[in-house]
Amino acid sequence: MNEKALYKITYGLYVVSAEAEGKSSGCVVNTLTQVTASPVRLSVAIxxxxxxxxxxxxxxxxxxxxxxxxxxxxxxxxxxxRSGRDMEKYEGASTARDAAGMPYCWENACARYSCRIIDTLDLGTHMLFIGEAEELEILGEQEPLTYSYYRNVIKGGTPKNAPSYQEK
Ligand SMILES: Cc1cc2nc3c(=O)[nH]c(=O)nc-3n(C[C@H](O)[C@H](O)[C@H](O)COP(=O)(O)O)c2cc1C
Structure with missing residues (x-):
């Protein structure tokens, strides 16, 4: 098993967010992906x-x-x-809300997606959420950030809660 092979899987980077009971948070993910076209459904592992x-x-x-x-x-x-358990992630950020009231930060973002959960799969460490798209919008014409650009150009790392984390 050469786990470096996993680095050859290409991804984008996204911030997925939600709000409930007066608390909001959002986290960076590389696992958002479109899984069906009609209807448009996206999956994400959190x-x-x-x-x-x-x-x-x-x-x-x-x-x-x-x-x-x-x-x-x-x-x-x-x-x-950082976790929304320790800080208010959207405080001071350029935040808007979708039609359902979910917050999102439009800074450094080229598109947005709003989904209603239609199914959930327990993967042990992560939950896989399947969402049906209710809103899709282009926010800007900048190039989307890929995981390889983040790793190789920005020189960013990966925390242990990301599914793509590998111990050194
Ligand atoms: C490049 C990168 C990719 C990540 N991918 C995921 C992911 O796909 N799923 C996930 O659960 N966490 C992922 N994370 C980790 C979460 O963003 C991180 O645990 C976050 O602090 C959680 O915040 P919260 O507790 O406010 O939800 C990733 C982090 C980075 C930097």
Whole structure:
């Protein structure tokens, strides 16, 4: 098993968010992907320890943005290395809400997606959420941020809650 082969899987980077019972959070993910076209359905794998996981389960929905190449380490650090359990992620951020009231940050983002959860699969460490798209919008013409650009150009790392984490 050469786990370096897993680095050859290509991904984009996204922030997936939800709000429930007056609490909101959002986390960086590389696992958002479109799984069907008609209707449009997206899947995302979220670690059970992430506050975002609990909020998506309670809200029954999520909002997501596709990050673009303007996203820097400070921005990704806020949404990808810190938990909404310890800080208010959307405080001071350029935040809007979708029609269902889910918050999303439009800074450093080129598109957004809003989904209602239609199915959930327990994967052990992570929950796999399947969402049906209710809103899709282009936010800008910047290039989407890929995982390889993040690793190789921005020189960003991966925390243990990401499914793509590998011990050194
Ligand atoms: C590049 C990158 C990719 C990540 N991918 C995922 C992912 O696909 N799923 C996940 O659950 N966490 C992923 N994470 C980790 C979460 O973003 C991180 O645990 C976050 O701090 C959780 O915040 P929360 O507790 O407010 O939800 C990723 C982080 C980074 C930096």
């Amino acid at each position: 670690n059970k320890e992430n506050l975002t996981c609990e909020l998506i389960q309670k809200a029954g929905r999520f909002a997501a943005v596709a990050l673009d190449q303007r996203a820097d380490l400070a921005f990704i650090g806020r949404f990808g290395f």
